[in-house]
Amino acid sequence: MKATGKVVLITGAARRVGAAIARQLAAEGCQLALHYKRSAAEAEALVQDLRMQYGTEAFLIAGDLSEAETPARLIDAAIEHFGRLDGLVNNASLYAPAPFGEITSGDWAAMEAVHxxxxxFLTQAAAPHLRKSGGAVVNIGDIHAEIPLRGYLPYSVTKAGLLALTRALAKELGPEIRVNSVSPGVVLWAEDKDPPDGDQQGLIERNALKRVGSPQDIAGAVAYLLFDAPYVTGHNLVVDGGRMLY
Known part of the structure; x- marks a missing residue:
């Protein structure tokens, strides 16, 4: 398999979509550096499961991505442990409402820092190592980068910025490093929150495939862009079941 033995760092890897990406890449033979912020128990359980199920060499790195020194520290830790880096998946994300009249500088700063x-700066620190390996970067965006979500302005705008960053980095880092993004539609409901732009069935009806996707749909797209798309860079792969058609 093309991915066998490749080393990939995934941010926000302990839960939900991040954990699905880790499982997909482990199944394809990757070695993994898995970042988490607070979900230590889930992260430890994930690593144990990957080792048991796939024999994956994986290790954990805790860190707050809003702190300026964290990106370089994560890359340094991955290189110290594995000696190389073949892929970077910028998956960590913040998702929270911010009604327009109530947006604070803190709301904006938190979203801008993570998204x-x-x-x-993770990509900047990883670039020398990815050049050596001919590696790739995949950023996890959102369809709301292109269809802003009412009441979630900082989230939507900073995800749009991530899409622009993806394209700019593809120009900056080619031809040695490919940079792409994946924009999910509805694949998981937000925890302890109602859907922000309608009930669950309403969201499903505004979707060409009339169903919710799964984290595995996103994980498969990430694996494709990392290892099976050698002539693809600067691209945003939308995985939304046709949600953007409505």
């Missing part, structure tokens, strides 16, 4: 600053 823009961290992916930029």
């Amino acid at each position: 823009l600053r961290a992916p930029l």
